[in-house]
Amino acid sequence: MTQSQIDPAAEAALLKAYAAGDASAARTLASSYTPLVFAHAVRMLNDRAEAEDVAQEAMLRLWRQAPAWDAQGGALVRTWLYRVTANLCIDRLRKARPNELPEDFDLADDRPGIEAQLQTKARHMALDEALMQLPDRQRQAVVLRHIDGLGNTEIAQIMDIGPRAVESLTARGKRALTALLSGQRKDLGYTDDTVQTSV
Incomplete structure (x- = not known):
């Protein structure tokens, strides 16, 4: 869903219908926004x-x-949910032990060869581990911009900062990710001079 496709009036009507007990509105809201919130x-x-x-x-x-x-x-609604989600995540990160990682990493199974699967998994894990080493605000900006694909204006609203601050955070975050991943280029199967920082 792009910004041009979002109609605030339609969203408000949907929420009003949900508040009035409309089960169809509840299903529409859940199916539209829960996957975005979960992925973020x-x-x-x-x-x-x-x-x-x-x-x-x-x-x-x-x-x-x-x-x-x-x-x-x-x-x-999307902007509001991203902000709430980010705040909830940051609260949890501040309470968590540093460098805590999941025991495994679940990837969608599109059945490439086993070597390709392992390499893809290694790249995902390397990126996620590198992301977790960024300061919270840098990680949030990088994820919103380069993984979730939001524009600087919406990110600025979500993070309650100006667009220039968004640009600064994402630029610093990308530089930090490149530095963190550069030593793993060969192990991750990259043969060019650029470490990819997106998945």
Whole structure:
């Protein structure tokens, strides 16, 4: 869903219908936004179980907010949810032990050869481990911009900073990721001079 496809009035109507007990509106909201929230939480936390908890909490907060959504001043549901999700993730990261990683990493199974699967998994894990070494705000900006594909204006709203600050955070984050991953280029199967920092 791109910014041009988002209609704040339609979203507000959907939330109002949900608040009035419309089960169809609830299903539409859940199917539209839960996958986005979960994917963002996974990238922020590098932990699928924790991300599921965050996604549930973020959606629960949306349900609670639904009756009063007209008072939100035209905010997009997606923008609001990304902000809530990021805040929940940052709270959990601050409470967690440093450098805590999941025991395994679950990848979608599209059945390439076993070597390609292992290499893809290694690249995902290397990127996620590198992301977890960035400061919280840099990681959030990089994930929103280069993984979730949001524009600087929406990221600025989510992070409550200016667009120039977004550009600065993402640039610093990408430089840090490149530095963190550069020593692993050969092990990760990259043969060119550029370490890829996206998946």
